[in-house]
Every structure is written in structure tokens, then in C-alpha cells.
Amino acid sequence: MSILTIAVFLSGGAFLFYGLSCLISQKMTDEFIRFGLDKQKRLLTGYLQILGALGLIFGNFFLDDLVFIASAGLSVLMLLGFAIRIKIKDSISQSLPSLVVAFLNLYICIEYYYKIY
Template sequence: MVLIVLALISGLAFLKYGFEVLFRVRLKNEFARYQMPGIRTFVGTMEVLGGLAVLLGLAIAPLGAFGAAGLTLLMVLGLSVRIRIRDTPRLMVPAAALACLNAVLVVLFLNS
């Protein structure tokens, strides 16, 4: 049950946010602020694919573990960018929380 709830939270969150990264002007401006506008499309695509992998992982556990591991890495890298540009801790919390959530999902998928 825990796996299902956490996978739904992560998968749906990354689907939503990935599409926002791809199509919202506000997120385009955020990537410019990060001084990394060229990777916005890649990051958005990886978030959508990772979210799908986590959701499909409920049926195919290795796929879920792979997707969650990729999202963990993506969030750790995103957190490092926020540290580099000296964002406030409040702005770092979502990336840190999602990194932890997906790290837990990797373990849960591997043990399911």
C-alpha cells in the first residue's frame, strides 16, 4: 500500500511538473535564471518519462525502480543547481523532498 501511494504521488507530480517545464513560460524563465536554458526540454522530457516509469512500475517493478532512480538523480542535480545559484532553503525543499521520496521508491520497487 505504501508503494502504491508513494508511486502515485511521485508519478503524477512528475507528469504534471514535466509538462509544465516543457510548456510554461514561467518555467522557461526559471531555467534562464538557473543559467541553463538549453537543458529545459531535456529535463522536462526526463521528468515526464520518469513519472510514467514510476507509474508503470506498479505493474513492472524493475521499470519503477529505474524511473525512480533517474528521478532521484535528476532531483539531486536540481538541488545542486539551486545551491550553486544560492536559492533560499525554502526553494530547495521540493527538490530535496522529491529526491528522498524517489530514493525510497527505488528500495520499495526493488523489494517488491
């Protein structure tokens, strides 16, 4: 199994977990309140994370374009998450994971771009 495949499944699994957490977890509800984001944005974030995760996982087996699109979308989503954490003045240790995951998905996106084109 290649590093790229491991990255795809690692990211896909993490986003599936966190996407579901956005929909059902009180802790995530409290976090979105702390971020200054309403219920609709929390639900939208959760659904986008789940769709992105499924795009990574299923795309890995069936359609490279899907992995490219999903990883690009998840990169943008996590960069926005990082920006929100900076805006509310979270610490580096609180903010850094979102940036790391954004770069992980950017890596996936770039690798799949070169696979496709």
C-alpha cells in the first residue's frame, strides 16, 4: 500500500468521524458556538466532511477525479477552519491540526492531479 493510499484512507476515515460528530455530538455543537457559527453552518460542515470522506474512499477504488475534487474541497474546508481558529485567537496547538489536515489533503489533491493529467 502506497503512502498516497494511506493518506487517502487516513483522511477519509478522519473526516467521516468528524463529519458525523458535527451532526450528533454535543461537544462539536459547543465548539461551533465557540467559533461563532450557527447550527446551519455546523450541519453544512458535517455534511461536506462526510461527502468529502466518501469521495476520497470511493474515488480511491473507482474514480481518480472524485479523489481530486474531494481532497480539494476538504483542503479549502480545513483552511477555512484554520482561519476561524486564528480569528478567535485559539492557541497554536488548537489551530495546527486543521492546517496539517489541510496540507495532507492538498498533498492528495496534487498527487491525484498528476495522476489524472
